[in-house]
Amino acid sequence: MTQPRTPKWRQLADEVRRQIEDGTYSPGSALPQLKPAAEAAGVSYETMRAAYKALESEGLVRSVKRTGFVVLQAPGRRRVTRGTTVTRDPARGYVFPAAARPDEPWEVHGRPVRSFVPAPKEVAEHFGIEPGTETLRRRRVTSPAGEPPFQLVDTWLSPEAVEDAPQVAEASTGPGGYLDRLEEAGHGPIAWTETIRIRLPERDEAQLLNISTAMPVLETTIIGRSARTERPIEVTVRVIPGDRVELFSELQRARSARWPVAPVRPK
Known part of the structure; x- marks a missing residue:
């Protein structure tokens, strides 16, 4: 043949x-x-x-x-070990599972932007507001030093969060960042959940990440809930080009899967 x-x-x-x-x-x-x-x-x-x-x-x-x-400049693929533990750095504040390696320098591409923009449907639903409501968004594009843009990070803060902790809308939020300011304002300890999905990028996302709109992206969304109100007060969406990252998890054996396998006794 x-x-x-x-x-x-x-x-x-x-x-x-x-x-x-x-x-x-x-x-x-x-x-x-x-x-x-x-x-x-x-x-x-x-x-x-x-x-x-x-x-x-x-x-x-x-x-x-x-x-x-x-x-395009050929990016390096990075392995991300997906854990569920949030740690704390004395200088930076809370540190979430990400692609950064210990002591690795990262840089910001362009200038971080703080602005009140219409909230997309998904964010509005978390905050309990109408889609399109002007909502504070903190946007930055970052990567390991010397590499092309690796991720676009948008942090949305609810109107309630901005009212209780006005400093979250300023350029410098002080030691520990906006999360410390929210917890100091009475929302601590914040509890977080994370969802992950694959999708195609929006046109502005593709431009900022210097990729094609045909390149799938990995999107992780972390939702922070207030301990006082039990409602979401911050939503952070991280977008990473699909050719830059792979997820890694170490699988564990449950007791039922332990070795050696227990023999099956005839009835």
Whole structure:
């Protein structure tokens, strides 16, 4: 039996990928425009576009308006051990399970932004407010020093939180950050839950993370509940490109799964 023939668009994608890997096209450079590239390869415009879009879905290139497809800097994949323990650093305050390694320097890309913006439906539901209500959002893009943007972090603070602890809306929230200010205002000890899902990024998220809108992202959402009201007062959404991270958990044996296996006695 004959093997199925590799589609032409896949052959072209493989060839361009090799050129990216060997440095023919370096990070930040643009691939040849679709029309001349298609003519040079002797294929249709749509075949060439399918090849570029395949590379975009892999996170190797990104479509930029009026420029074309631009080669992205190859990110390093990081293993995240998913624990459930929140620790505390004397200098930084609470530390949640994340991709950071001990003593590893991280940097902020651009400037952190604090602004009152319309709350999306999911955040509004947690806070018990109408979707679109102007709500405080603290946004920052961070990564290990010297690496491309690794994560976009949005912290939403409820109107109640801002009223009780006005300092959470300021540039500097003081030692321990906004969580310490909330707990000092009577909401401590805050209790947290976390959910994780995979989705496609919004256009502004893709721009900030320098990825294609076709690149799936890992989204983790941590919800902090007030001990006083038992209602959510802060929601932190972390968005990480899917090609940058892998989750790791060490599985434990329950008593029923212990070794050696207990023999089954005949009835």
